Amino acid sequence: MSPAPTQHVETVDFIMIYIVAISVVLLLGITAAMIYFVFKYHRKKGHQPVDIHGNLLLEIVWIVIPTLLVLSMFYYGYTGFREIRDVPEDAYIIKVQARMWQWEFNYDNGKKSDTLYVPIGTPIKLELFSQDVNHSLYIPSFRIKEDAIVGRTNYLFFKPEQAGSYDIVCAEYCGLKHSMMYSKVVVLPETQYTAWYNSNAPETLKAGIGN
Numbered sequence: 001m002s003p004a005p006t007q008h009v010e011t012v013d014f015i016m017i018y019i020v021a022i023s024v025v026l027l028l029g030i031t032a033a034m035i036y037f038v039f040k041y042h043r044k045k046g047h048q049p050v051d052i053h054g055n056l057l058l059e060i061v062w063i064v065i066p067t068l069l070v071l072s073m074f075y076y077g078y079t080g081f082r083e084i085r086d087v088p089e090d091a092y093i094i095k096v097q098a099r100m101w102q103w104e105f106n107y108d109n110g111k112k113s114d115t116l117y118v119p120i121g122t123p124i125k126l127e128l129f130s131q132d133v134n135h136s137l138y139i140p141s142f143r144i145k146e147d148a149i150v151g152r153t154n155y156l157f158f159k160p161e162q163a164g165s166y167d168i169v170c171a172e173y174c175g176l177k178h179s180m181m182y183s184k185v186v187v188l189p190e191t192q193y194t195a196w197y198n199s200n201a202p203e204t205l206k207a208g209i210g211n
């Protein structure tokens, strides 16, 4: 398996597998017990049912074990959530304008692009704005997604660890050409990023799709 493009990927995937694994074990265990009891205790002809009394130990076990399981899911979910939402002070801010049907990335030196360029190893904070309707910036490979909404500033945070090019998708239906609202995030080594960042060549923004 190739190394994860960001730390978030390992965190999110671990929690996902943890919860699914527990769910599968419980599903199989409960289903098997249910089927077993259906056959073992089915009503037989001429047989009178007897009263069943409580079992304190069993009741404690089935309260304590599920409680611990659910608390552990909460623990991993919450710490994972904080990891994704707590942005370090020194994060590099890139402003994102969403519009029908295009992403526009604005860097602090005035540069604009429709592909997102970021340097490896730098914590990145994307500030999300929308000019028209609700959009949602989704980077599946990084396991992050957030709405871009008119009149509100939302954010996303990630720290790229691997050079490469990853898909950016609009994940909120935003009109006729929503399905074409694709872009890329390109993770570059520091020196290449700086060269791109300082180059004067104007980044040609493709006209919004369909405009």
Ligand SMILES: [Cu+2]
Pocket: 099, 101, 134, 135, 136, 170, 171, 172, 173, 174, 178, 181
């Ligand atoms: Cu959109």
